[in-house]
Amino acid sequence: DAKTTQPNSMESNEEEPVHLPCNHSTISGTDYIHWYRQLPSQGPEYVIHGLTSNVNNRMASLAIAEDRKSSTLILHRATLRDAAVYYCILRGSGGYQKVTFGIGTKLQVIP
């Protein structure tokens, strides 16, 4: 399985943008990049995904490097409710494959 590497933790001030990085240097051409976040004592929730182009939705933006070896999840204005663990994972196309998660990045938002 192609792996991802994320910083263990990050801090951000409330109402400022947050850029959460993810390295995936062994990504294959058909792997999609997915992001999830997990609030304390809850299951993870889907945030966003992309393949090559940058993506935006109501929760966040995803910026994907041209060589696809890294990506960045962007929260445009961090709120206290954004404090969570953020996971970057790779999903291959075709069929049902096992989906594995790393340790993720714990984001702390400072009021």
Place this chain on the structure above:
Amino acid sequence: DGGITQSPKYLFRKEGQNVTLSCEQNLNHDAMYWYRQDPGQGLRLIYYSQIVNDFQKGDIAEGYSVSREKKESFPLTVTSAQKNPTAFYLCASRSRNENSPLHFGNGTRLTVT
């Protein structure tokens, strides 16, 4: 509302007892997954199932068993052979669409003493 239901939220058992965790979904999803999470750790895949009556081992299947007799249900049994069963267990599902996201339940926290 559609979703995944895990029950119970908290479960306590004595060492040596088998225990079954429930996971039910009404999203009409084909694939279902079980993960284990330990404090400060990421999610580790225990078992997954692509269709009814079929399932595959994940990365840490030893000491666990599953069944998939119905599309909606994917129960996980933690057997007495699992050496460190105390953990937070998460169930997830996804649809047939190629890049459909995983939908997670809110987990069952199992404590074995």
